[in-house]
Amino acid sequence: MADRRVEHLLVGGGIAGATAAATLREAGADGSILVVGRELDPPYHRPPISKGYLRGTATREDTLIHPAGWWEDQGVELLTRTSVMEIDQETRTAKLSNKETVEFGTGLIATGAMVRRLGVDGTELDGIHYLRALANADALRRDVEDADRVVLIGGSYIGCEVAASLTELGKRCTIVMQESLTLERHFGPRTGGFFQGVLEEHGVEVVGPDEVDRFEGDGRVQHVVTKAGRRLPADAVVCGVGATPDVMLARKSGLELGRLGGVLTTRHLETSMPGLYAAGDMCEYESTIHGRVMRIEHEDVAAAQARTAARNMLGPDPTAHAVVPYFFSDLADWVSLEYVGPAATWDQEVVRGSMEDGDFTVFFLEDRRVRAALTVGRSPDLDHARRLIAAAAPLADPGQLAEHDLTALPG
Numbered sequence: 001m002a003d004r005r006v007e008h009l010l011v012g013g014g015i016a017g018a019t020a021a022a023t024l025r026e027a028g029a030d031g032s033i034l035v036v037g038r039e040l041d042p043p044y045h046r047p048p049i050s051k052g053y054l055r056g057t058a059t060r061e062d063t064l065i066h067p068a069g070w071w072e073d074q075g076v077e078l079l080t081r082t083s084v085m086e087i088d089q090e091t092r093t094a095k096l097s098n099k100e101t102v103e104f105g106t107g108l109i110a111t112g113a114m115v116r117r118l119g120v121d122g123t124e125l126d127g128i129h130y131l132r133a134l135a136n137a138d139a140l141r142r143d144v145e146d147a148d149r150v151v152l153i154g155g156s157y158i159g160c161e162v163a164a165s166l167t168e169l170g171k172r173c174t175i176v177m178q179e180s181l182t183l184e185r186h187f188g189p190r191t192g193g194f195f196q197g198v199l200e201e202h203g204v205e206v207v208g209p210d211e212v213d214r215f216e217g218d219g220r221v222q223h224v225v226t227k228a229g230r231r232l233p234a235d236a237v238v239c240g241v242g243a244t245p246d247v248m249l250a251r252k253s254g255l256e257l258g259r260l261g262g263v264l265t266t267r268h269l270e271t272s273m274p275g276l277y278a279a280g281d282m283c284e285y286e287s288t289i290h291g292r293v294m295r296i297e298h299e300d301v302a303a304a305q306a307r308t309a310a311r312n313m314l315g316p317d318p319t320a321h322a323v324v325p326y327f328f329s330d331l332a333d334w335v336s337l338e339y340v341g342p343a344a345t346w347d348q349e350v351v352r353g354s355m356e357d358g359d360f361t362v363f364f365l366e367d368r369r370v371r372a373a374l375t376v377g378r379s380p381d382l383d384h385a386r387r388l389i390a391a392a393a394p395l396a397d398p399g400q401l402a403e404h405d406l407t408a409l410p411g
Contacts, residue, residue: 012110013037023310122215147235158240245282258284279305341372
């Protein structure tokens with residue numbers, strides 16, 4: 001027996017839940033909306049955790065997705081510090097950690113992801129950090145206040161962004177990574193080399209390819225020892241080695257999971273439970289644009305999925321999620337990148353503009369079809385890239401991407 005009923009239940013207090021709530025109201029939903037999140041704070045943007053908020057240039061209020069009064073003004077109920085323990089598909093009810101049972105009409109599950117933790121000796125030492133929440137950034141900022149050397153584990157977004165932020169705070173940073181070049185796994189060696197060059201120009205030391213063997217210290221970390229035998233001094237360590245989709249609730253509730261580790265959905269983002277949709281880091285969906293099943297971890301992707309899911313929650317005719325995913329990353333105020341795609345594989349790269357001048361776009365192609373594009377300083381190119389990615393048409397001469405008028409290219 002349910003304690004109460006809501007029209008729309010949104011599980012997850014992050015960007016997806018907050019965006020879905022706003023989209024429902026904007027689309028005309030006048031029924032009750034309940035957002036349940038286990039975070040201590042109202043929904044906030046996560047990118048500032050490794051950037052402006054970590055550096056102290058953005059406040060806690062600056063990170064909020066909606067201002068404090070928005071929830072009451074929109075008639076959206078927000079429960080923080082609360083978890084959904086289980087969803088009963090037959091009765092369409094959710095059991096909450098506050099002992100309440102809520103019946104719902106339609107729903108969204110957006111439980112996000114959990115940081116992947118290193119399984120090496122010494123991880124119990126003080127001074128080893130992971131970044132996923134505002135409180136993590138608070139703890140790191142306090143911990144490095146008197147630190148000199150900080151070692152970053154991982155050469156992807158978190159490692160590079162935090163290295164840039166802490167360098168701006170006056171710390172000497174070293175990145176240890178499995179790759180030869182930073183961000184190489186995402187963008188290949190040429191583009192990865194550009195970003196590594198920016199980091200090194202600003203004093204960041206980059207060590208790779210190598211791996212962490214262990215952490216050493218007397219109660220607190222003092223050295224990072226690598227498998228290649230390097231022994232790097234460290235007053236603090238930040239681990240950015242990826243995340244795993246949080247599907248504990250989904251598994252317990254009997255939702256179908258996919259081969260990529262997420263909650264499997266249709267092209268409409270509907271899970272195996274009718275009327276329950278998914279969005280965000282744990283959403284595995286059939287992309288009509290890419291022709292394959294995908295799972296993408298990025299805030300802008302989660303927001304776009306939440307908008308599609310919210311509109312489909314209102315029915316009656318669902319639409320496929322046909323949005324080309326967009327990503328961005330900032331290395332302090334040194335350089336910003338924007339990316340649309342993603343390209344799983346590619347066999348050709350065409351550069352438009354000048355990497356030497358830091359004003360360029362790289363188009364990633366496969367079989368002469370644009371699969372992705374990354375830009376530094378040329379945001380308008382991304383609109384053309386989205387069009388070309390969605391069209392998936394082979395270009396007669398891909399070299400035209402470098403100099404030709406992009407509006408004249410088919411797509």
